[in-house]
Amino acid sequence: MKHLFLALLPLLIATAGFACTNLIVGKDASVDGSVICTYNCDGFGFAGSLRSTPAGWHQPGEKIAIRSWGRGPIRGYVDQVDFTYNVIGYINEKQVSIVETTFGGREELRNPEGILDYNSMMMLALERSATAREAIRVMAGLLAEYGYNATGETLSVCDKNEAWIFEFIGKGPGRKGAVWVAIRIPDDCISAHANISRIRQFPQARKIDKALGFYQVEGQSMYAADVISFAREMGYFSGKDADFSFRDAYCPITFEKVRYADARVWSFFRHHCDKAEMDQYLPYINGDFEACDHLPLYIKPSRKVSVRDIMNDMRDHYEGTPLDMTADISAGPWSSPYRPLPMSWETEDGTKYFRERAIGTQQSGFTLVSHLRGWLPDAVGGVMYFNCDDASMVAYVPVYCCVNEVPEAFRPENNPNDVFSEKSAFWMNNFVANMVYPRYSAMIGDLRQVQQELEDFYASEQDAVVEAVAGLTPRETVAYLTQKSAAYTKLMMQRWDALARLLIVKHNDQIMKPSKDGRIVPGRYTEPGFDQQFYDAISRDTGDRYKSKTGNAKDLNRLNDVL
16 A cells, blocks of 8 residues: 655644745736746745655555644545546646645634545645646545545645635534635636635525535536535524625634735735725725725736746735835844744733734745646646745746656755755755845845846746757656756755855955855955944934034044954
């Protein structure tokens, strides 16, 4: 018996599920006609990596052992199917990609007797599905048959033609299955979700599809037969069916949830439509639910969106918005958008505060952008741009959906949680990021230059890669794309090693030496000092302590040079 779920992520990823972000782009909203979805998998305590499951035929009666997050005691067994697809990370060989964010929801609906957590269900669906709709049907069947043991979840379920948002939550102890709803994102729209339920009302059918066992409005929605009746039974809803809101029933909102989660969606939307239009939702982001109590599930962007746009969206810290994390005193001397935990605190008089949470964040274990291109053969059409650690601090590396070997720097054995390794993408990226975080405005330009150079190179290569596989056999195609993915990863590791060495020399002792093309060049160093907002804060806090009596502070600088 094959224990395929040794390929699941480690136990510690369970904590990561509570702080993730997914962005979605429909094929008619993208520059090139592709479907795009993303994943920042966030949570302290685990080193990101890539795992894979090979395609294969299976024996009748074969079972799969399910362990919580791939570890611990066996929770139960799932019947294997005849054939499973190749899976690398969160994309399969048919260009199906499934990614997630946890919304938690009503805690009383967790069912500890259920066999499946969301990650095991996602992996099973990727192994068994050739389309997004098939993946939703597979997951609905798995939930009903084996039970669900985690909290409320939102999935982006995408293929090369369409994108869906799928939300579900268990029914509580002793009740197997889950209540759920899935909505298709219109092809000309973009959407996103981030740790709060996003589906409110949805298209409803008159009759259940008896063959499927659930309701569907073809091409628009699918939903569990009891998603509304169960809410009534539990006292979560009492209105007309047409008014039923999945979010309001199963994940009631609070100001803290909205600011922590939906604010990320609002900022993403703001990048791609009229800013004044999106700023009409600021009352909602600020907790005034009487004025506004939701964001749209999706919007039509003002211009078509590229993969590079989406990569940069995954690095957002609310720059240019009223929530800009670089623009107040909490950003520190170098206008950093990064903050140490905890997210909440009290002043001496007992006043409670909490801060927002951006899409780009230091606790990411890994980040990915799935690029799904229906006009190309699946093997080369599906590209998962991947890296370990914070999207803001890494370059996205192309890994093709057909590869049969994980690039060395992304392998689990090379990315231990508690030991630094130069073979580890996670630790090399963290090595650089943790130099940049404390002196953000002084150092981020050096990182951005290398990041852009690598991503420019990877983008420039893609047409040639498509041409190169055009005359190859399927086996030759897999071998070629596996080699290319490995080479791209190796290049990234080499450039990041060089970047680390540049940063420590260029910014040594908090000055800045001149550099060009990644090398230190002759010339006088500069003194970056603090950002202006921090100088102003020092003046307000210290009064005349540092105030010059002569106005000729340059003399002191010259004296410092001599000493």
